[in-house]
Amino acid sequence: MLTKKQLIEFCSDARKNYLDHVSIDCVVFGFHEGQMKVLLLRPHDETKWLLPGGFVMRQEPIEMAANRILKERTGLDKIFLQQFFVFGDPDRAKFHHDLYKEMLPDDENWFSNRFLSIGYYALVDFFGVVPQPDQFSATCTWRDLDDMPEFLLDHEQIFKGALDALRLQLNYQPIGYNLMPKQFTMPELQKLYESILGKKLDRRNFQRRILGFGILNRAEQPRKGGAHKAPYLYSFDLEKYQNALTEGFKGGW
Structure with a gap:
């Protein structure tokens, strides 16, 4: 949880530099020791988890925003990205709004906005990733695909949507170049x-x-x-x- 000072600075920066109502959430898949992995973040003072995500700069193409967000979390420049769905439940930002509603009035609180989130899945080299938490998170790490934790917000829905999209891809496109070693x-x-x-x-x-x-x-x-x-x-x-x-x-x- 941010302090009031940190929240004011974040909201001021967000209003100045980012599009209102648009966010990006990414499901990052890696493969290690015969097991698919998913990159997740755990917020400060929380037991539930989030997917890597962020906001879109005002003059930034959507695809470039997704690549920027993932570079910040993984350290990788070139990532296989596939857009798969847009998530727009009216209450999807309610957790963060309620978390900070006592600190700032709604007209100053960035999280009072309703956000449409563009979902991407990414296929990456497990060994090339250096996980980095964002300012809201205590840790950023890999979790096994068959041992997912409890999620915050609608991120379980986003994760399941990405997995369904990846499974569908297997039926008409190859998988592996971005996940397997060279040989x-x-x-x-x-x-x-x-x-x-x-x-x-x-x-x-x-x-x-x-x-x-x-x-x-x-x-x-x-x-x-x-x-x-x-x-x-x-x-x-x-x-x-x-x-x-x-x-x-x-x-x-």
């Missing part, structure tokens, strides 16, 4: 898909289908070491991957 095995890529979908996939069917997309290159030599037969390493063919993002493909998992 990976077929079981590791399958684990990524299973983690997103929340279900097991048949190994042979998965391999046949993913190779049929024509977006992978197989290394000449298998991975070295290990007691069992060494699996082959794969990497994404970036040109074909980008074409698949643009043109898409059919089917479901």
